[in-house]
Amino acid sequence: MTIPSTTERIAAEPVGAARDRAFDDALEVLRDRRDEFNKQHFVPPDYIALLKQAGMYRASTPAQFGGEPMDPSSFMKLVERISAVDPATGWVASFGSSLVYFSALPVATQAKIYADGPDLAYAGGLFPMQEAEKVEGGYLCSGLWQFASGCRGADILGIGLAGGPDSNGMPLTALVDPADVEIVENWDVAGMKATGSHAVRADRLFVPEEMTFVRGGVPQVDEPITRYPMLPYAAQVLAVVTLGAARGALDYVREVGSARSSITGGTAKGNRPAYKTGLAKAEADLRSARAFFYEVTDEVWELAVSGAAITDEHKALLRLGATQAAHVGRDVVLTAFDLAGTGAIYESHPLQRYLQDALVPAQHAMLQTNTFEAAGSILLGLDAGIPSFP
Structure with missing residues (x-):
């Protein structure tokens, strides 16, 4: 299965002057729109697309799947620059690092996820961990998960499942299509409003076993970014x-x-x-x-x-x-x-x-x-x- 994109599969600009220009342009747009993002309580998909063009969402995709992994310092210095303009948008951009978790998935699953390109926006609403019904080939997932930062602009979402015998008791993250869950807009906070860290609800949603992994689990891809x-x-x-x-x-x-x-x-x-x-x-x-x-x-x-x-x-x-x-x-x-x-x-x-x-x-x-x-x-x-x- 491939993951459809809510922001389309925007590709990053080529490394060098074009990508640097895309990043600078994204900062200028952010200066103009940060109040808008704050008032609406989320960073919208069209701005996520600008961050993709700037390379933020391929920064932890393994090179094996077309990514251009950045060393952590270089990536975080970009997040720091975004945060100096608007911290909440920097928080959302920081999850460009989170695709490294997917390296614990079977290699074939990773290949399917990145089949349409390495620029993928991920958001995880992992807590509280919910008990899922184990069925043939996967899990039936129901519940409400909090704090899914960036979920309104994500291509793929993660939900947290309580661990069982199959995971040696370790909790699992299940990857789902945003179209298959409900975003519950409950992010009524004093700070980090624009992160859009709303809740995610699912009702007996089937998730194939190969789309689940232990967060921080053993990488199936060996590259510096996964080490x-x-x-x-x-x-x-x-x-x-x-x-x-x-x-x-x-x-x-x-x-x-x-x-x-x-x-x-x-x-x-x-x-x-x-x-x-x-x-x-x-x-x-x-x-x-x-x-x-x-x-x-x-x-x-x-x-x-x-x-x-x-x-x-x-x-x-x-x-x-x-x-x-x-x-x-x-x-x-x-x-x-x-x-x-x-x-x-x-x-x-x-x-x-x-x-x-x-x-x-x-x-x-x-x-x-x-x-x-x-x-x-x-x-x-x-x-x-x-x-x-x-």
Whole structure:
């Protein structure tokens, strides 16, 4: 079976000037339309098509199936740039990394999925894991799954199934056609509105067994992108959104602080000691967290490229760098909000988009405060105490 596309199978522009131009064009369109996306609570398919042209949705498709896998740092720096314009759209774009999960599928299934091209937008509403009825050839799936970020523009959806004997108790992801499920629009939130992380409902939907896999399961394709730790990468691509939000917020307060006088005609905000010190400290904190984040990413990627062993300690450092990025990035945005003063409380203020969205990633289960302790446990040779960590 091939997967029909809600955005048609848009192909990426050729690598080089054409693709760089497509990415820059997508950023310009985003500056014009980010308020639209925020109000409607989703990034629409026509904008997903622009991200496909920019190569975001073939970045984790194995080369074996026509993909052009990007090293994690290069991909995440693109997500970071998108997030500096609009963090919620950066969150949706970050799932261009998630096709790496499909490498746990049978090779024949992967070939069918990519038969019409490698540019595939995936969204997963995996929780809560639902019990499915095992029938001949597959599963009958019923239930409601939450948090399917980007589902309104996805070509293919994933739903979570409770594990059984066939998966050694490990939970499964079942891949389904968006046309076969109902999108339940329940994404009524204060931040990350444009991610469109609505719920997905199915009623006795048959999913062939070959369209199910263990998330983070053993890859059936051996390439550097499939050797890089999948679950830590999932945490990283969400954390980098906060780094982008922090950069956008700091760029704004720096621009405002450079004005020669305040709106009242008094001393310019940027010439006040607290403003100068706050901006400098936030810049240092952001750059420090960002340096650690990309340093450990590149170290582990080199191991993936060479085929060397990637240990739990390596994975724990990836998770630690991701959690640090999410928490420091959030603090930096709060500093920018503080520096901006009273005007920033208005809903229409430019910092509100960064403030509301940047609070969200550190709330995610993969980036919450307890993951600091879990990483420390692994570094000490102890049990992490969190399922699927690192």
